[in-house]
Amino acid sequence: MGITVQPQGAVGAEVGGVDLNHLDPATLAELREAHAQYGVLFFRDQQLTPEAHIALAEHWGEININRFFTPVENYPQIAEVRKEPDQQFNIGGGWHTDHSYDQIPALGSLLYAKEVPTTGGDTLFASCGVAFDTLSEGIKDMLRSLRALHSSRHVFGQSAALPDDVTGLFANADQATQDAVHPVVIRHPLSGREILYVNPGFTTHFEGWSVQESAPLLQFLYGHIARPEHTCRFHWQPGSLAFWDNRATWHLAVNDYHGHRRLMHRITVEGVPLAAAR
Ligand SMILES: O=C(O)CCC(=O)C(=O)O
Ligand SMILES: [Fe+2]
Known part of the structure; x- marks a missing residue:
């Protein structure tokens, strides 16, 4: 009895017939291949203790302890992604995409739903590989010659323009000093595909270009990656788990459930240095 893998369009696949508490080597190999191919895997109705969640993540690599998110009590490896009913x-x-400001960006995260609103609170994903493939040859070639700067300062740092009600969500603003330069088109370390590696969260400008000069081209690329045909939408239930690849996808947590609690457990796995496509 093998697992089922149901692709969700340009990005993502829902995996059935698997209990993430019990993975034999053959199933694990199938999941590894599917993860590299689809960019994000979705699982339903999983019963994971914190220990089991950690053990699952460790199949993919070393755990990255998040500097900015509040950890789950007694489990520094697990970050809490929480929104309370009175929070906006x-x-x-x-x-x-998470961690693009690190020299060696994390491979991805395994996000596990503990408590979710009945409607809303979905997460969108976009394929940065399909987005690259659908550009014209002229711009692809130009992009392959560029590198871009990424930073955590304006998001998690002391000068970050965060609303008042995030107090307690993020920690260690003084440690938000990461800057990194990465190729704009990377070669995916597992699939070998060319991937457009810029994102509106953390990319600041192209190397050797000013912020103002970079903005129009970045805006064009952001609009292109976010085109509906490059995305999928995941609706959570308690026990759902999404495991995304930061090198191949973007994500966005839809904030449409004010007045309700949403609580997720997130484990992030370390990645490898990113190489240029060429
Ligand atoms: O809550 C979500 O759906 C995703 C939040 C997010 O961006 C993350 O955990 O990296
Ligand atoms: Fe994220």
Whole structure:
């Protein structure tokens, strides 16, 4: 009895017939391949203790301990992604890819739903590989020659323009000093595909270009990646788990459930240095 893998359009696949508490080597190999191919895998009705969630993540690599999110009590490896009924702000409410400000960006995260609103609170994903493939050859070639700067300062740093009600959600603003330069078109370390690696959350400008000069081209690329045909939408239920690849996808947590609680557990896995497509 194998697993089922149901692609969700340009990005993502829903995986059925699997209990993430019990993965045999053959199933694990199938999941690895599907993750590299589809960019994000969705699972339903999983019963994961914190220990099981950690063990699952460790199949993909070392766990990255998040500097900015509040950890789950007694589990520093697990970050809490929480929005309370009286809060307006949510974490990840704009398109972004996590950790692009790190020299070696994290591979991805395994986000597990503990408590979700009955409607709303979905997460959108976009394929940065399909988005690159659908550009014309002229711009592809130009983009392959560029590198871009990414930073955590304007998001998690002391000068970040965050609303008042995020107090307690983020920590260690003084440690938000990461800047990194990455190729604009990376070669995906597992699939070998060319991927457009810029995002509105953390990319500040192209190397050797000013912020103003970079803005129009970045805006064009952001609009292109976010085209509906490059995205999918995941509706959460308690026990759902999404495991995304930061190198191949963007995500956005839709903030449309004010007055309701949403609580997720997130584990992030370390990645590898990113190489230029060429
Ligand atoms: O809550 C979500 O759906 C995603 C939030 C987010 O951006 C993240 O956990 O990295
Ligand atoms: Fe995120």
